Amino acid sequence: MLEVALAGNPNTGKTTLFNTLTGAHAHVGNYPGITVERRVGTRTCANGETWRVHDLPGCYSLAAHSPEEEIAHQALTGRLGDAPFDAVVVVLDATNLARNLLLLVQIAELDLPVIAALNMMDAAAAEGLDLDLVGLAADLGCPCVPMIARKGIGIPLLEQAVRDVAGRRQVKPSLVSVPSAEMRRAIEQARVVLGDLVDGRSDGEVLWWLCSDRSIVDRLQPGLGKRLELAVPRAQDPTRDVRRQVTESRYARIDPIVMRRVRRVRPRAQTPSERIDRWALHPVIGTGLFVVAMALLFQAVFLWANPAIEAVDHGMAWVTGLVHGALPPGLLSDILVDGVLSGVAGTLVFLPQILMLFLGIALLEDSGYLARTAFLVDRLMARVGLPGKAFVPLLSSFACAVPGIMATRTMGDRRDRLLTMLVAPLMSCSARLPVYTLVTAAVFAGTAPVLGFLSVGGLVVAAMYGLGFLLAVAAAFVLRRTAVKGGGAPLLLEMPPYRWPRPRNILRALKDRAWVFVTQTGAVIVALSVLLWVLMAFPRFQLPAEELASRQAVVAQTTAPDSPQRVEALRVIERDVERRQLEQSIAGHLGKAIEPLIAPLGFDWRIGIGLIGSFAAREVLVPVMAQVYGRGHDDSDEAVSAVGQTMLRSGTLTPLRGVSLMVFFAIAMQCLSTVATLKRETNGWKWPVFALTYLNALAWIASFVVYQIGAALGYA
Amino acid sequence: MDPVVALPAPLLHPLVARSGDRQGKERHALTDLAVGVLGRVQGVELAGAMGERLVELGFTHGAPVTVLRRAPFGGPLQVRLRDFMLSLRREQADAIRVRPAEGKGDA
Ligand SMILES: Nc1nc2c(ncn2[C@@H]2O[C@H](COP(=O)(O)OP(=O)(O)OP(=O)(O)O)[C@@H](O)[C@H]2O)c(=O)[nH]1
Numbered sequence: 001m002l003e004v005a006l007a008g009n010p011n012t013g014k015t016t017l018f019n020t021l022t023g024a025h026a027h028v029g030n031y032p033g034i035t036v037e038r039r040v041g042t043r044t045c046a047n048g049e050t051w052r053v054h055d056l057p058g059c060y061s062l063a064a065h066s067p068e069e070e071i072a073h074q075a076l077t078g079r080l081g082d083a084p085f086d087a088v089v090v091v092l093d094a095t096n097l098a099r100n101l102l103l104l105v106q107i108a109e110l111d112l113p114v115i116a117a118l119n120m121m122d123a124a125a126a127e128g129l130d131l132d133l134v135g136l137a138a139d140l141g142c143p144c145v146p147m148i149a150r151k152g153i154g155i156p157l158l159e160q161a162v163r164d165v166a167g168r169r170q171v172k173p174s175l176v177s178v179p180s181a182e183m184r185r186a187i188e189q190a191r192v193v194l195g196d197l198v199d200g201r202s203d204g205e206v207l208w209w210l211c212s213d214r215s216i217v218d219r220l221q222p223g224l225g226k227r228l229e230l231a232v233p234r235a236q237d238p239t240r241d242v243r244r245q246v247t248e249s250r251y252a253r254i255d256p257i258v259m260r261r262v263r264r265v266r267p268r269a270q271t272p273s274e275r276i277d278r279w280a281l282h283p284v285i286g287t288g289l290f291v292v293a294m295a296l297l298f299q300a301v302f303l304w305a306n307p308a309i310e311a312v313d314h315g316m317a318w319v320t321g322l323v324h325g326a327l328p329p330g331l332l333s334d335i336l337v338d339g340v341l342s343g344v345a346g347t348l349v350f351l352p353q354i355l356m357l358f359l360g361i362a363l364l365e366d367s368g369y370l371a372r373t374a375f376l377v378d379r380l381m382a383r384v385g386l387p388g389k390a391f392v393p394l395l396s397s398f399a400c401a402v403p404g405i406m407a408t409r410t411m412g413d414r415r416d417r418l419l420t421m422l423v424a425p426l427m428s429c430s431a432r433l434p435v436y437t438l439v440t441a442a443v444f445a446g447t448a449p450v451l452g453f454l455s456v457g458g459l460v461v462a463a464m465y466g467l468g469f470l471l472a473v474a475a476a477f478v479l480r481r482t483a484v485k486g487g488g489a490p491l492l493l494e495m496p497p498y499r500w501p502r503p504r505n506i507l508r509a510l511k512d513r514a515w516v517f518v519t520q521t522g523a524v525i526v527a528l529s530v531l532l533w534v535l536m537a538f539p540r541f542q543l544p545a546e547e548l549a550s551r552q553a554v555v556a557q558t559t560a561p562d563s564p565q566r567v568e569a570l571r572v573i574e575r576d577v578e579r580r581q582l583e584q585s586i587a588g589h590l591g592k593a594i595e596p597l598i599a600p601l602g603f604d605w606r607i608g609i610g611l612i613g614s615f616a617a618r619e620v621l622v623p624v625m626a627q628v629y630g631r632g633h634d635d636s637d638e639a640v641s642a643v644g645q646t647m648l649r650s651g652t653l654t655p656l657r658g659v660s661l662m663v664f665f666a667i668a669m670q671c672l673s674t675v676a677t678l679k680r681e682t683n684g685w686k687w688p689v690f691a692l693t694y695l696n697a698l699a700w701i702a703s704f705v706v707y708q709i710g711a712a713l714g715y716a
Numbered sequence: 717m718d719p720v721v722a723l724p725a726p727l728l729h730p731l732v733a734r735s736g737d738r739q740g741k742e743r744h745a746l747t748d749l750a751v752g753v754l755g756r757v758q759g760v761e762l763a764g765a766m767g768e769r770l771v772e773l774g775f776t777h778g779a780p781v782t783v784l785r786r787a788p789f790g791g792p793l794q795v796r797l798r799d800f801m802l803s804l805r806r807e808q809a810d811a812i813r814v815r816p817a818e819g820k821g822d823a
Contacts, residue, residue: 061772065765096799099774213765238763244771251776273801274784283788375803379791382805492769492808495794495801 002166003083004043004051007072007107008091009100010058011496013119013149017091018055019508020152037409037516038071045159054082060099061247062106063211067414070216073208076110077201086166089158091117091149094124094131095497097262101140101254102247108142109204113165116144117158122151123497128266139257150502179203180249186210186242189231197221211243273368273497280372290376293369294395297360301353301399302430308352316345334537335530343529346617346673347522350402351514357396357403358513359506361410364392366501370410371493384473385480387411389493390420394472397427398465401674405681406517412493419476419484421678422691425669426472428465434619434640435665436461439658441637442644460659464666471667471698483690516680524676532616532672535590541581548573575627582627587612601664601703602657602711606650615670656710660703668699746795746812749783755814757781762811774798775812 006021008014022041039055056075057068064070071080078084088107092100097118108114116136118124124131137144143161147154179187187203190210198205209217210232214225235241280286320341327333364370370392378388386394389411397404404424411417440457447456551573559566582588591609598608606628613624626643629650647653653661669675669692678688749755757779760770774797775781784794784801792803 061769063768063772065769098798099800102772102774211768234763238761238767239759241763241768243768244760247768247771248776251774251779255776277784277794281785281787281794371803375787375792375794378803378805379787379789492773492804493802495803497801 002049002051002086002162003054004162005054005056005076005085005088006091007056007076007088007103008058008117009060009093009103011494012058012091012093012100013147014055014058014091016502016505017089017117017119017147017149018053019505020149020155021051021053046156047159049159049163051162054085059103061102062110063208064216065213066412067216070212070220073212076107076112077205085112087115087162088112089115089117089162091119094118094120094146095127095129097131098251098254098258101258102250104140104142105250105254106204106208109202109207111202111204113168114142115158115161115165116140116142117147117154118144119147119149119154121146121154122148127271128264128268130263130265132261132263136257136261139261180245182242183245183249186232190228193224193227193231207246211246271497273495276498277372277495280369281375286372286376290373293364293373294392297357297364297392298395298399300356300360301396301403305352305356305399309349312345312348312352316341316348320345331540335533338537339530339533340526342533342616343526344522346529347518347525350400350673351517353400354403354406354517355510355514357399357407358510361392361407362506362509363501365410366499366505368496368498371495374493375495385476386420386423386473387413387416390416393420394424394427397424397429400429400431401425401427401671402521402677405674405677406513408681415484418682418687419479421681422479422484422687422694423472423475425671425674425691425695426468426475426667428468428666429618431618431671432464432665433461434622435614436464436662437637438622438625438640438644438647439653439662441641442648442653443655443658445641460662464662467663467702468666471702475694475698521673521676521680524679525673528672528676529616532587532613535587536582536585536613538586539584541577541584543573543577543580578627579629582609582613582624600707601700602654602660602707603664604652606647606652607661611664611670615672617673618665618670621665654715656707656715659710660707663706664699664703666699667695667702669695744814744816746781746783746809746814747793747806749781749814749816751783751785753782754817755781755783756817758813758815760812762808766808767811770808770812773802780817781812781814 006014006018018039018041021043023043037057041053041055043051043053045051054075056072059066059069059072062069062073062076064073074080075082076085076088090100090104090107092104101116104114104116118131118133118136121131131146133144133146143164145154145157145161147158187206187210190206191198194206194209197209209224210228214229217225217228232242234243238244280289320337323341324333324337327336361370364373373391374388376388377391381388381391390408392410393404393407395404396407401424404427405421408417408420408424411420440460444455444457444460449455450459552570555566555569555573559569588609590612591607592605594608594611595603595605598611603611606625609628610621610624613627614621622640622643625647626639629643629646644653675688675692678691679685682688744755746755757775757777759777760767760775762770779798781798782796784796786793790806792805793809794801794803795809
């Protein structure tokens with residue numbers, strides 16, 4: 001088994017090549033302690049030999065400024081516990097060789113057996129570039145394989161090259177840069193500081209530590225970054241810094257080679273991408289196109305996913321019914337149905353939206369348009385303190401924060417990404433709508449429209465959307481200066497040429513996304529859902545036998561057998577049991593216990609139970625409230641409004657309390673699926689707990705202010 | 717037959733390139749470069765990781781660069797550097813020194 005790594009700049013066709021090489025035999029995982037995805041697959045070559053193919057994160061340079069680069073380096077230098085690589089295939093974009101070769105040089109300087117896979121030879125030919133491959137191989141000192149990954153061309157040559165390199169082990173490209181006297185000195189000084197870390201390792205390894213970001217070096221070895229900077233201080237004039245010289249000297253080796261070996265057979269003409277950009281990035285037309293594209297994306301997540309969501313609901317209802325019917329009533333059936341299966345349903349129900357969003361994102365990304373959207377909105381987003389790349393994730397969060405948070409993986413900078421994930425739950429998602437409907441239908445239905453046509457309920461709901469958005473901006477402002485300090489990566493992104501998206505790549509990406517969500521996020525959702533069920537189902541409540549018997553006797557006397565009245569009367573008893581079960585459960589006691597805490601917001605213990613129950617998903621507030629009142633419930637609008645009416649009559653709800661409740665729901669993080677997604681995307685419990693704390697505290701304060709001011713003004 | 721990437725200026729004629737610098741003449745920021753005009757990078761005057769990153773991306777001495785467009789309202793710039801396009805904010809473009817290249821613009 002040969003260990004083969006794929007490295008390369010983003011957008012060079014690395015993923016395409018990985019998919020071609022491994023077919024269906026690959027899986028996605030996570031690197032330990034970090035949110036970079038790890039993909040490993042196996043390949044059986046034409047001659048029966050097998051490879052384990054490692055897809056390293058795409059990066060422009062190996063010197064670490066981000067977790068991707070850190071991981072790529074750690075993997076290459078064998079620090080992640082993998083077997084050493086027999087060959088490192090560096091995928092290069094043949095149309096843009098110089099910048100791509102920088103990475104190859106850096107990897108070669110680590111004394112690794114590299115192969116230059118010159119991909120996109122078709123695009124190079126179309127641009128009128130002629131590459132002298134024999135000359136390149138001679139200059140670089142490593143095999144050069146021409147490829148067109150998206151057509152699967154070049155694989156046999158690549159197999160041969162890997163075999164050659166792996167057999168010889170030591171292929172040293174002649175390309176390794178020659179350090180200047182100043183660089184030599186810096187290397188020696190750094191070696192002293194680095195000690196064991198680089199003992200017996202190449203100068204390239206020393207340079208990596210020297211040129212990587214101090215914060216990353218410090219994380220790998222506390223205090224080391226600082227000591228390195230003391231040993232090799234940065235120059236006053238940044239253009240004279242030795243760290244720059246390292247890169248400049250690498251380019252000084254690369255540029256002449258590229259000049260010698262790549263010929264332009266036709267003068268440079270305007271590329272198709274440049275022509276498209278004249279429209280796509282036009283201040284008026286481009287902005288219009290952008291709005292249309294984003295509106296379509298939003299529609300897809302918000303509306304077009306609905307039939308599939310309903311199908312999932314029905315499917316799960318059917319499965320639940322089967323399990324319910326097959327098992328004798330009792331604890332086992334309850335835990336399976338109300339705990340596990342409802343968690344499974346609560347996972348699967350997100351899939352349609354996730355797939356829709358990631359289909360949209362894959363199309364945007366593969367076509368090259370995603371980088372353009374960041375260009376178009378960067379200014380606007382910068383004004384509210386968020387990076388341009390946060391636009392799509394935040395927009396999707398108006399449909400649902402779960403796919404929205406997952407979409408932040410298209411953002412490069414780790415801090416920016418974290419910040420976006422933390423404010424995404426503030427976007428009013430569609431699960432809040434039933435809650436808004438519940439309140440507005442109950443308390444504002446009769447109010448006269450403002451200006452004769454604007455319904456008060458509608459205005460209040462619109463205000464909730466505005467509130468969420470404004471708080472997100474404010475939270476970003478504060479978090480940027482406190483919990484998520486630093487970051488704010490300046491918009492610096494490549495604009496790849498426009499290309500036709502590949503269905504195969506997209507399907508593969510969707511499959512991976514769905515699989516990761518169902519297996520990893522889903523597991524957390526199910527666990528939390530079982531926990532919630534336990535809270536609501538224990539201790540068990542049983543109607544005392546005499547009471548049951550006497551009530552059944554009353555029903556038997558007052559209604560005719562098999563009459564609708566009798567069925568209804570028996571349902572009433574059942575609902576009463578459900579109500580009392582809930583009321584004396586842990587959740588019920590909790591709801592009552594938190595009453596002093598939520599009374600200043602205008603909420604009584606019934607809403608307290610509702611708040612706890614709706615942690616499963618915000619819209620669950622409605623059926624939980626129905627259960628608190630011992631009412632039946634279905635999902636129709638009338639039923640929702642009937643629950644609201646009941647709350648109104650009991651005094652639990654008043655217009656002021658209703659608004660306070662809406663404000664609370666607009667802000668609070670009460671969604672275990674979002675918690676689970678945050679856990680998976682940040683790879684730990686720290687940030688989900690942080691988000692829970694700050695969002696719920698914020699919600700409490702906002703509702704408190706609304707209710708107390710309202711009460712002071714004489715509303716109740 | 718044009719070379720794809722010209723030799724970095726110092727390799728071609730170090731004295732010419734350096735003397736231009738010393739007089740402080742014809743040193744513009746990338747932001748000032750007119751749209752469509754070919755320029756040559758003179759240096760990235762941005763300290764720390766950001767400056768290093770720009771150099772790694774290919775803003776090395778003598779590299780050819782052209783501004784393709786500017787987003788309205790002080791938004792980012794779209795730039796062709798060497799053989800690829802990228803966008804960057806004005807703050808960074810301000811720190812990149814360029815010299816308009818004599819002769820034909822190739823972008
Ligand atoms: N013309 C051409 N396009 C290609 C070739 N190989 C891949 N592509 C396209 O290049 C784009 C980028 O390919 P990916 O495989 O996603 O590249 P990647 O390096 O994995 O990029 P990241 O996922 O951003 O790291 C896709 O639109 C591919 O269809 C090729 O040989 N020729």
